[in-house]
Amino acid sequence: MSGHAGSDQVRPSYRTLARWLEAAPSDLLQARSRQAELFFRRMGVTFAVYGDVESNERLIPFDVVPRIIGAAEWEQLEKGLKQRVTALNAFLKDIYGPQECIKAGIVPAELIFTNPHYRPEMQGRRPPGDIWTHICGVDLVRTGEDGFVVLEDNCRTPSGVSYMLENREMMMRLFPDLFAEHRIRPVETYTDMLLASLRASAPEHAGADPNIVVLTPGPYNSAYYEHSFLADKLGVELVEGGDLFVNDDIVFMRTTEGPRRVDVIYRRVDDDWLDPLTFRTDSTVGVPGIMSAYMAGNVTLSNAVGTGVADDKAVYTYMPEIIKFFSGGDPILGNVPTWRCREPAALKEVLEKLPELVVKEVGGSGGYGMLVGPASTKAEIEAFRAKLIADPDDFIAQPTLALSTAPTLDGGSLSPRHVDLRPFVLSSPAGVRVAPGGLTRVALKAGSLVVNSSQGGGTKDTWVLDD
Template sequence: MSGMGAGEVRESYRTLDRWLKAAPADLLSSRSRQAELFFRRMGVTFAVYGDAESNERLIPFDVVPRIIAANEWRLLERGLKQRVGALNAFLKDIYGPQECIRAGVIPADIVLTNPQYRPEMQGRRPPGDVWCHIAGIDLVRTGEDGFQVLEDNARTPSGVSYMLENREMMMRLFPDLFAEHRIHPVDTYTDTLLRTLQSGAPGSAGDDPRIVVLTPGPFNSAYYEHSFLADKLGVELVEGTDLFVNDDTVFMRTTEGPQKVDVIYRRIDDDFIDPLTFRPDSAVGVPGLMAAYLAGNVTLANAVGTGVADDKCVYTYMPEIVRFFTGEEPILKNIPTWRCREPEALKEVLGQLDQLVVKEVGGSGGYGMLVGPAATKAEIETFRAKLIAHPEEFIAQPTLSLSTAPTLDGGTLQPRHVDLRPFVLTSPAGVRVTPGGLTRVALKAGSLVVNSSQGGGTKDTWVLDD
């Protein structure tokens, strides 16, 4: 945008720039207040663990859209399909012949001793042979390098409800601005998701498989999304106690008696889905679920064991994984990353801790990480001790000069750092990418942390049509 210290207005933003110049000075601020009121009424919230002041908060919503040009999106879409195709092939292989390990593409210990590796799935193939039905790939744009992958979310990626709600909000608040752009719709996501889940049902399910969304319950931080998606899909939202297993078949308790369940879109991590197989102290899972799953009588989306693919150390091998399984060069590049498990890399990282971002390989949500330039000397020294004691548990990346997007702050537009999480759906018929995704924005000046649990907000993402 003009006047934002980044030179000329991007081509994709020119219509918005003209519109803003012609709009009343307080228009964005008043629409922003309206949006907050709407979201509050609708109950669009998320919970924050360990927050004594408030169990639930609104995720701040910025009314200035993030706009992506059609040609840029086409390249992104190709890259996302390639990457998620490779992720699924990788999962199929590590739980099958393990050719990528034998070929030296990735060290055996990184896979086989990974906390998310599930030996129960070795030699197994999920119904439809799809492992990761729903993926959320986090992207950042850095300087002139275009979009790069920051991390892969292959377990239970969240945020799609905010993508859909943000679009609905923008259409309600800015119909005239919409009329001046040709924007790809995102509301087809739930129809595509429903077809993805249906097509992955076990062969015994027939033409109309019964699908449920399995939630840990109202105290989960993403519970709003679970109920939102169940509603949009037109399926039941269930907790573990609503389901039971009999003769390796999953049933749902209803007022009309037990009903067979064919597909479970589960929003519970592997550790908790079945107390008979995994954590015996889980109160949110379904006893016997794994037996039904391994018998091929129910589909779990995503499959058990997909967590290996979103491990941050495995991420560092994704370029090699893409080449091995597709025979192509990766369209989307990784952020340069040091594997602290390697002595030379560890030495380099320890020498410049105050300049790097250090992450736990199994961490998520912006927790358990060191942002060197923003850390105190004491925090850096504490992390140094952790790195020396357990280097294999960490990776390090440069502090990125992330691209910014115009964001409303105090009534004026200011540059704020953003990332993008597109949602990628895989079925036996192929890979589909929703045009857009969830743009997360760091609302504090200079901040690089966009996670909602750490004070970040969201924007609507517009992908322009030709």
């Protein structure tokens, strides 16, 4: 079994599971895995893959062996996540405000002002409650003895929380006896936490019961299932751009009983498409005039406009300094060692070591636009080398990490597979909260380091133990 602390030692958090697996019938996991797939198909738990000519929607493969984190390790992780997301909010507030971190030389000015996600419209503006990234997904990996480190930050519209919740519901249905043997912290409270966070972030005029909606680009979006799922769980309306309109800098929702004012919009529409009067004029999924209402302080957009700057992988490389600057302390969670290809000395070293490295576009996501050197052909490496030389500012590089593994069902037996973890962190004027666990993504191909669902990865339920 994997989940090892060493080559032949099971991690303490996995010991109860290891004993349970030894006593279980040999075909039990396969049978439960087939049941899970059937349930997910019936419920329509899918995601879309852009450019996939064979199928518009797929099931994300689900592995029935949970990923388990002990209470002490989670406590440290939670502290680190709160510190990091608090610093991210402070950073965003600063770059759209006094820009002290730029003046102090912590972050180069050109990295901010030439960033495609920097929104000059937000300069000097303050979102309601002074919160910029209400919902943040922080991707973590465990590497050897160093513990967890941060792989990237997702501050725009992080996805995956619906799969975290559905995975837990599935595991409770399939393995009630296994749950009875563990004290597992609940993730089902996430939607209550999210609703409380959104309410606390509403403009002052809204009072104690703001009208909240989830704004989706529509059913053709890859994460539409999640948008629909969250609106249902939150007990709020799922709306598209055409369901909203702006009058006198106030956002209204069209209803059968007439217009109803909207106070908080949990938007899953990227900045570019949000308002055709301010950003892309060809957007058909946004709401004309919504930025005017936002600038007037009449509506909360969650997450705030312009948060994509903090998603940028080049900005990520400065996060240890950013955290120290805004918190006054050392980062609890470190970064993966990273070369900034925009720096000539770093570029030279990366080009020399290219077959050994992972190279990513600074604005990329979903596992696209990257090179995994050890898994690439000579032709692919040389093609990427040309891209790097032509536009080095667009890339960062990292070593190929010795990621930790978790036991994963492979046919009829368990095999180690590489995993990462995306916890979800909620920020509001009432404070910062972390859902206990998160979405574990797993590389289902032996030896693969790519866990993204769009690249063939799967997911696991993540158990945080209470003792």
